[in-house]
Amino acid sequence: MTTSTRGAKAPAVLVLEDGRIFRGRAYGAVGVTFGEAVFSTGMTGYQETLTDPSYHRQVVVMTAPHVGNTGVNDEDPESGRIWVSGYVVRDPARVPSNWRSRRSLDEELDRQGVVGISGIDTRALTRHLRERGAMRVGIFSGDSLPDEGAMLAEVRKAPEMTGADLSAEVATKEPYVVPAIGEKKFTVAAVDLGIKGMTPHRMAERGIEVHVLPATATADDVYAVNPDGVFFSNGPGDPATADGPVAVMQEVLRRRTPLFGICFGNQILGRALGFGTYKLKYGHRGINQPVQDRTTGKVEVTAHNHGFAVDAPLDKVSDTPFGRAEVSHVCLNDDVVEGLQLLDQPAFSVQYHPEAAAGPHDAAYLFDRFVSLMEAERA
Numbered sequence: 001m002t003t004s005t006r007g008a009k010a011p012a013v014l015v016l017e018d019g020r021i022f023r024g025r026a027y028g029a030v031g032v033t034f035g036e037a038v039f040s041t042g043m044t045g046y047q048e049t050l051t052d053p054s055y056h057r058q059v060v061v062m063t064a065p066h067v068g069n070t071g072v073n074d075e076d077p078e079s080g081r082i083w084v085s086g087y088v089v090r091d092p093a094r095v096p097s098n099w100r101s102r103r104s105l106d107e108e109l110d111r112q113g114v115v116g117i118s119g120i121d122t123r124a125l126t127r128h129l130r131e132r133g134a135m136r137v138g139i140f141s142g143d144s145l146p147d148e149g150a151m152l153a154e155v156r157k158a159p160e161m162t163g164a165d166l167s168a169e170v171a172t173k174e175p176y177v178v179p180a181i182g183e184k185k186f187t188v189a190a191v192d193l194g195i196k197g198m199t200p201h202r203m204a205e206r207g208i209e210v211h212v213l214p215a216t217a218t219a220d221d222v223y224a225v226n227p228d229g230v231f232f233s234n235g236p237g238d239p240a241t242a243d244g245p246v247a248v249m250q251e252v253l254r255r256r257t258p259l260f261g262i263c264f265g266n267q268i269l270g271r272a273l274g275f276g277t278y279k280l281k282y283g284h285r286g287i288n289q290p291v292q293d294r295t296t297g298k299v300e301v302t303a304h305n306h307g308f309a310v311d312a313p314l315d316k317v318s319d320t321p322f323g324r325a326e327v328s329h330v331c332l333n334d335d336v337v338e339g340l341q342l343l344d345q346p347a348f349s350v351q352y353h354p355e356a357a358a359g360p361h362d363a364a365y366l367f368d369r370f371v372s373l374m375e376a377e378r379a
């Protein structure tokens with residue numbers, strides 16, 4: 001629920017489900033919002049973060065102290081709207097400055113009805129989330145606020161992220177096509193579980209015509225486009241709920257069509273192979289996470305946004321219903337599984353974001369790997 005505007009400087013309170021409270025000022029829309037409190041360590045790229053559908057139902061805390069400096073432009077959004085359910089910053093820019101800027105971030109949050117809070121100690125909040133783990137949170141702003149006990153009771157009624165099935169809420173309802181740039185070489189069916197705009201673009205740049213399909217697409221829908229490869233996107237929510245996409249992916253594996261998955265898509269590949277998924281204590285979010293590609297030994301700096309992970313053994317090849325599989329990538333901060341690959345058929349996935357929006361481009365080679373799998377299939 002939001003009421004608008006003028007009160008951009010109204011008092012605001014952030015209430016965590018364990019009872020910790022931070023007081024600040026309204027930022028963006030004035031009103032009430034709930035979600036899972038998570039922190040992002042990205043120093044840049046706030047527009048891409050805000051519009052990434054994987055952040056649906058999450059209240060994002062920025063560890064970078066000064067946010068909004070470059071304003072809001074019309075080029076950087078990763079989808080048609082802001083998806084975060086709330087936004088938490090230390091010190092918003094008072095005067096944005098950039099040649100592409102059209103309006104301030106404060107105005108844009110207000111325009112889209114996104115409730116935020118500024119002027120709180122985001123370092124203390126981040127340390128709290130790191131020690132206690134991601135948890136539910138509420139932001140309440142306005143001139144007359146409920147008492148603390150009432151706000152806490154509301155936060156504790158909000159839905160949890162564990163068990164949340166959210167892809168269909170954010171994905172396209174209708175299929176659409178992103179044409180290949182230049183000569184068309186391949187057709188890919190991309191199951192949209194919350195896809196970011198840059199992902200089909202990275203494929204289109206490589207001569208792929210991308211047929212983006214709704215989250216509810218069946219295997220028949222996938223094969224109706226006569227694909228050379230199949231892609232499963234990133235997306236919000238708990239992968240343990242994604243039974244539909246897991247069944248579709250198992251059919252793709254049965255048919256041995258080249259397969260690539262990103263983030264939620266990696267968790268779905270994990271499940272399709274028979275591995276479990278689990279919730280990380282506070283997740284990985286930011287654009288500076290070190291990952292090792294174990295197939296080459298190279299280390300890359302990468303963009304992350306995940307709160308769940310695949311539970312697969314790091315030190316051995318696993319036998320799965322689709323042949324041998326191994327962990328191809330691992331996060332060097334905490335040994336979390338960051339990629340999977342099959343050894344007996346053309347299928348792989350990563351838990352992080354090679355589309356790099358925002359983020360470093362170190363992992364762009366993964367799109368080339370997908371192209372190589374499709375080329376090898378054709379040869």
Ligand SMILES: NC(=O)CC[C@H](N)C(=O)O
Binds near residue numbers: 264306309
């Ligand atoms: N970016 C994503 O695809 C996130 C996947 C999943 N929702 C998670 O939090 O782990």
